Amino acid sequence: MEILDIYPMKKFINAPSEYVVEMLAGIYAAHPRQLKYVADDVHCLVNAVPAVPAGKVGLVTGGGSGHLPLFLGYVGEGMLDGCAVGDVFQSPSADQILNVTKAVDQGSGVLYLYGNYSGDILNFDLAAELAGFDGINTATVVGADDVGSATADRRSKRRGVAGIFFIYKIAGAAAAAGLGLEEVARLAARAGDATKTIGVALSPCIIPEVGTPAFTVAEDEMELGMGIHGEPGISTGKRESADRIIDRILPLLLDELTFSQNDQAAILLNGLGATPKDELYILYNRIHQVLAERRIAVFHVYCGEFATAMEMTGFSLSVCKLDAELKGYLAQPVNTPFFIQPRLDN
Amino acid sequence: MEILDIYPMKKFINAPSEYVVEMLAGIYAAHPRQLKYVADDVHCLVNAVPAVPAGKVGLVTGGGSGHLPLFLGYVGEGMLDGCAVGDVFQSPSADQILNVTKAVDQGSGVLYLYGNYSGDILNFDLAAELAGFDGINTATVVGADDVGSATADRRSKRRGVAGIFFIYKIAGAAAAAGLGLEEVARLAARAGDATKTIGVALSPCIIPEVGTPAFTVAEDEMELGMGIHGEPGISTGKRESADRIIDRILPLLLDELTFSQNDQAAILLNGLGATPKDELYILYNRIHQVLAERRIAVFHVYCGEFATAMEMTGFSLSVCKLDAELKGYLAQPVNTPFFIQPRLDN
Known part of the structure; x- marks a missing residue:
């Protein structure tokens, strides 16, 4: 069946239900030296290049698809270690986040960095709890930079949007410099507040x-x-x-x-x-x-x-x-x- | 007068007649260490970083606006030295091309690299002639990669499109390696044919x-x-x-x-x-x-x-x-x- 028979839409796609999986397949095919997936699940994307320094704090993000290069595009040298990829505008599952967490943890703990959306919060919090059972220490900094989504006195209600880039960038450099989980989280939070x-x-x-x-x-x-x-x-x-x-x-x-x-x-x-x-x-x-x-x-x-x-x-x-x-x-x-x-x- | 009073259009612009000039002003403001203009004309864009090695062959492109990052986005270290910027979908003038040519020539000659459009050919050819009067040696390689624009037996009629990227990239590296004008032109032509x-x-x-x-x-x-x-x-x-x-x-x-x-x-x-x-x-x-x-x-x-x-x-x-x-x-x-x-x- 031609895509056109389903509905008219100015997109280059095959079956809409395969949108995210085919996009991810294309990404892994295009960048085989830099990106790979774990747990036999293409949604569990991690950096294929050894993290520097060895034993550094792991940085994990996640969120819905449809925002490229956000979120997975910031996984790589000097930035993030892994990303749990959800369907279009949907949170990834706690299991997917947990699998990425396990893959990137090097014993120094893992920092979760993601946008302030209820589905993501729910699943990251659950993953953090499950990671704790496995002896992995986690911390969380949530991006909430969108001043259009709530007034300043209700700052914690704000959505996370493009400004999370600065959280990723600054936390990524701090982790690459060998700082500990608490320090990297402090800098990530400072970047978010700024x-x-x-x-x-x-x-x-x-x-x-x-x-x-x-x-x-x-x-x-x-x-x-x-x-x-x-x-x-x-x-x-x-x-x-x-x-x-x-x-x-x-x-x-x-x-x-x-x-x-x-x-x-x-x-x-x-x-x-x-x-x-x-x-x-x-x-x-x-x-x-x-x-x-x-x-x-x-x-x-x-x-x-x-x-x-x-x-x-x-x-x-x-x-x-x-x-x-x-x-x-x-x-x-x-x-x-x-x-x-x-x-x-x- | 509000832009909306002129015509409805889903663009972020001020006066349409200022589109290119304001875009260029924004580019120079955003990247002051890397780009500058010469001859008091914002359309004459050159690399602000000293070319390496000193005395290398100059690489100049040009063409209409509306294709960013093409053409001017490829001016910089390891790629091109200058770009003559035309109005939207219009060739730059021969004078603008000549001004860029003079600014980037270091005595080793200048290679013109641009797409196969009649307006551009006319103006680059005229600029080459004028540059010759000033003692600047030039050569030209035209991008004609679009197989959709003419059949293979009429290859010279083909338009230049995105594939010119490979001509820029390969010629840029050849010039940076210190090769002479004839050699850089040979490699640019090979990249175009390939x-x-x-x-x-x-x-x-x-x-x-x-x-x-x-x-x-x-x-x-x-x-x-x-x-x-x-x-x-x-x-x-x-x-x-x-x-x-x-x-x-x-x-x-x-x-x-x-x-x-x-x-x-x-x-x-x-x-x-x-x-x-x-x-x-x-x-x-x-x-x-x-x-x-x-x-x-x-x-x-x-x-x-x-x-x-x-x-x-x-x-x-x-x-x-x-x-x-x-x-x-x-x-x-x-x-x-x-x-x-x-x-x-x-």
Whole structure:
């Protein structure tokens, strides 16, 4: 049966039910030296390159599919050790998380880093309990960077979105430096507290097994603060120019981050799927102007696709406030099949 | 005036007439240590990092905007020295090309590498003539990898598309190794001859200053062999499954490349804009199977966005046949703001 007989959809897929399994098969086939799976389950992805230093703290993430390069794309040298891969927008199971945990533990404990979603929390907490029975010490830091999902006084209710990149990056470098579980968790939490994100969407995405958009955005409207699964945000409003959107959203992030004189910003300007890099740089042009007006120095700009919602049109903007400690870890090199960073100059 | 008053369009832009200039301003603001412009013209982009070795052959490209990371994204260490940036889907001027040429020439000559489009040919040829008056020796290698644009017996009529990546990569490494203009041009031409590409599109893109799609693809159809500006290809047909599309297009490429026992393939699976990486890996899963059936060994897989058409839904597949010489240059490291490659293992 042709895919077209099932439903019309502008996707390159075979059977929708095989979407995640075939995607994972393609990833393992394309990157056989860097990635492998354990427990005979393609959803249990781990780094195939020996972790450096030997005996380092293990870093494990997990979450639903449909966000590439999030989450599995950050497994590799200098970043994460493993990822439990769920179905599209679904949490992986506790068993899958446990299998990844066992595979990456080297006796120094395992740190769980994932986004603030109830299904993920449930399964990671259960996996942590089961790992404890096996004598594996775990700790958890949850990403909750999306200022569009709850007000500052209800910070613990916020969703985790693209800003988890900074948690991965800084924790990854700290673990690679040989720090212990408690110290790596402390730095991961600091990175999370220092990072704020907001998203803007112009069109929805389609879950393959559903086949139709989960919501619609009118031709002349935009969704401010929308989540990466299409969760409602702050407001639906008339679409505005690139500059005006930045003038509206960047202050929401900066208002929650007090920059001291020696702090610098790292910017993550993330395409949600269908938005071209051209437009991200048009947006960055205005971001740069606003930061200069506020005398905030920029250490590094990440511009591209870091946490997507398949073919959603839109972007998210994350600001990470760096002091000397966080900056030192952010600057360390990374090499995964989806993300490569050379050592950054000071 | 709000952008919305001009026309409805799912883009993040300000005035459409400022699209390219604001994009470039954002790029220079984001990457001040790596990129700069010359001749007081933001369209004349050059590498801000001193070329290694000193006195090396200069590599210059150019072409229309709307294809990021193509063309300017490949300017940087280990790859190109400069890029003349045109308006959306328009050639840069001969003067702009000449200014970039003068800026990057170190006395060893300059190699022009660009796609096979009449406007670009006209302006690069004129720039070469003008550079000659200034005592700068130039040579030219034109990318013409798109098998969907003309039959094999009319190869010189073929368009240049994503496969130019391999010309850039191999010429960049050859120039960085200190080879002379004639040798670098020979290797660039070999890389071009060894690379074949075909594209498949499911939806068009919108040129900002036009505001409406240049063409349409029916909900249940696909365009086979379409160019990166929406030029017509081999056929319009009913949309098919990912596997069936690969089974249809991969043989078209392999039929023109005779692999000897020691040759290996490099694969460039390129998203045209709105197609998620998830789908590219589903496509790669089948590519891998077909190559295994044909006993073609894969040296490296590049999977992501390398040459886009803004928000077009679709992908292109390039195969580059590597002998030992080409592979040695492909494996060398690169560091540009848009493309980073560590040294690849043999």
